Amino acid sequence: MDFIKQPWPWYVAGAFIGLTVPALLLLGNRHFGISANLRHICAACLPANLPFFKYNWKKEAWNLFFAGGIIIGAFIATQWLANPNPIVVNPKLVTELSGYGIAADNLMPKEIFSFESLLTLRGFIMLVAGGFLVGFGTRYAGGCTSGHAIMGLSNLQWPSLIATIMFMVGGFLMANFILPFILRLS
Amino acid sequence: MSVKNITAIQQPDTDFEVRSLQTMCVNQSEKELPWWYNFSYMAVGILFGIVFIKAEIISWIRIQEMFRLQSFHMYGVIGTAVVVGIISVFLIKKFNVKTIHGESIDFQPKKFNKGQVYGGLLFGLGWAITGACPGPLFAQVGSGVLVILVVILSAIAGTWTYGYFRDKLPH
Numbered sequence: 001m002d003f004i005k006q007p008w009p010w011y012v013a014g015a016f017i018g019l020t021v022p023a024l025l026l027l028g029n030r031h032f033g034i035s036a037n038l039r040h041i042c043a044a045c046l047p048a049n050l051p052f053f054k055y056n057w058k059k060e061a062w063n064l065f066f067a068g069g070i071i072i073g074a075f076i077a078t079q080w081l082a083n084p085n086p087i088v089v090n091p092k093l094v095t096e097l098s099g100y101g102i103a104a105d106n107l108m109p110k111e112i113f114s115f116e117s118l119l120t121l122r123g124f125i126m127l128v129a130g131g132f133l134v135g136f137g138t139r140y141a142g143g144c145t146s147g148h149a150i151m152g153l154s155n156l157q158w159p160s161l162i163a164t165i166m167f168m169v170g171g172f173l174m175a176n177f178i179l180p181f182i183l184r185l186s
Numbered sequence: 187m188s189v190k191n192i193t194a195i196q197q198p199d200t201d202f203e204v205r206s207l208q209t210m211c212v213n214q215s216e217k218e219l220p221w222w223y224n225f226s227y228m229a230v231g232i233l234f235g236i237v238f239i240k241a242e243i244i245s246w247i248r249i250q251e252m253f254r255l256q257s258f259h260m261y262g263v264i265g266t267a268v269v270v271g272i273i274s275v276f277l278i279k280k281f282n283v284k285t286i287h288g289e290s291i292d293f294q295p296k297k298f299n300k301g302q303v304y305g306g307l308l309f310g311l312g313w314a315i316t317g318a319c320p321g322p323l324f325a326q327v328g329s330g331v332l333v334i335l336v337v338i339l340s341a342i343a344g345t346w347t348y349g350y351f352r353d354k355l356p357h
Contacts, residue, residue: 004240010259013241014266016233022274023230025291026283028219030227035320038338038345052349065224067324069231070238074328077239089247090256097250107245108317108331115333126315131323131337133312135344138320140305140355142296145319148306149264154271155293163302170310175253179314 007083021154030062033147035138037067100183122185141166219287238325246317253314299357305348 024030040057041064047053089104097104102111110117117123138144141163143152149167152160238244241263251257277283278291285291313319316337318326323341326334348355 007242008237008240010241010262011266013237013243014263015270016237017263017267018270018274020230020234021271022278024227025274025278026285027226027230028223028287029285029289029291034324035345038320038342039349041342042346042349046346048346048350050349050352052352053346061221062224062227065228066231066234069228069233070235070321070324071328072228073232073235073237074239074244074325075235075330076232077236078329081236081240083240087242087245087247090251090254093247093251093254093256104247107242107247108326108329109246112246113326113331113333118333118336127333127337128340130312130315131340132344132347133308134316134318134320134323134337135312135341135346136348137305137307137309137312137344138341139345139348140301141309142299142301142305144309144321145264145313146321148296148302150267150271152296153268154275155296156272156275157296159296159298159302162298163306166303166306167310167313170307170312171249171253171314172310174311174314175250178311182315 004081005083006085007087017150018154021151024066028062031147032151033063033143034067034070035135035144035147036060037063038135039139040064097183101186102183120186122182125182125185137170234321235325235328238322239329244318244322244325244329249314249317301355301357304356 021032024032039053040060043053043055043057086105087107094104097109102109112123112126114123118127134144138147141148143160143163145164145167148160148163153164241259242248243260243263248257248260252260275293279293283291309319316323318334318337320341323334323338327338
């Protein structure tokens with residue numbers, strides 16, 4: 001049990017995530033891609049007569065069940081398999097974050113990820129604008145880390161490689177050059 | 187956001203390549219399976235969600251470490267997943283493996299369009315801010331950080347906005 005409660009090493013997690021690809025294919029010829037769910041929710045709730053949302057989303061219901069499973073699995077792991085020890089963080093990052101008044105003692109720092117934070121400029125930009133960029137960007141790119149970086153690369157698709165490289169470029173630019181200014185806001 | 191009007195000829199089919207571009211199942215299963223068969227996908231999702239928490243992939247901190255080159259962890263996770271995925275797809279193709287219902291497994295090539303560049307960059311920016319791609323967003327909610335519901339709603343709004351401006355964006 002102790003082994004399960006410890007943080008799992010990258011090779012265990014990576015193997016499980018990689019095996020999701022054949023699992024979905026073998027269960028019913030389904031292609032791994034989580035951001036498509038955001039589109040299915042639009043199609044189901046607010047299609048607004050837009051051609052992009054006019055399709056039979058019910059045929060893609062499997063993916064919504066998959067996403068629902070992620071929520072349940074995360075709940076199970078947090079409730080019953082949680083790591084009792086403090087998380088290990090690179091000391092450089094701990095120092096940097098403490099300069100912004102953020103304690104790196106939690107997987108999701110409360111100074112950012114809380115309803116109180118949502119009412120601050122910093123929290124609003126990070127949660128609302130950040131979420132918008134995720135939703136807009138993934139659909140514009142035609143997939144996210146699962147659809148392009150894992151499923152697309154597994155099938156050796158070069159457009160997915162380009163998308164993955166651009167994900168990383170955007171992430172590097174934001175984390176190193178733009179986010180420090182956002183984190184200084186309060 | 188630059189919303190440039192394309193001077194190109196009106197596409198006769200406004201729904202161009204919608205399915206193949208959007209990581210949706212291009213080849214629908216011909217078999218009519220009962221709706222509760224979807225619980226099998228939910229089971230895979232549950233395992234997936236547990237892994238997300240246990241390997242701390244949902245953590246904003248781990249994503250910051252990744253983009254600052256301060257930790258190998260996330261590169262190891264994604265790299266291993268890709269290698270396992272490549273081997274799996276290779277074996278499925280080589281041995282013409284069928285689904286458990288005996289149907290053939292199909293792969294569709296992804297076509298390049300500029301969206302993978304512009305959209306990819308925009309998603310990358312958002313990924314580093316929120317510390318989450320869409321999968322971890324769902325896991326974060328499950329882990330009890332309910333404010334992430336706001337992030338998901340905003341992501342849905344972003345997806346909807348893309349759908350609204352799709353014809354005017356460069357592809």
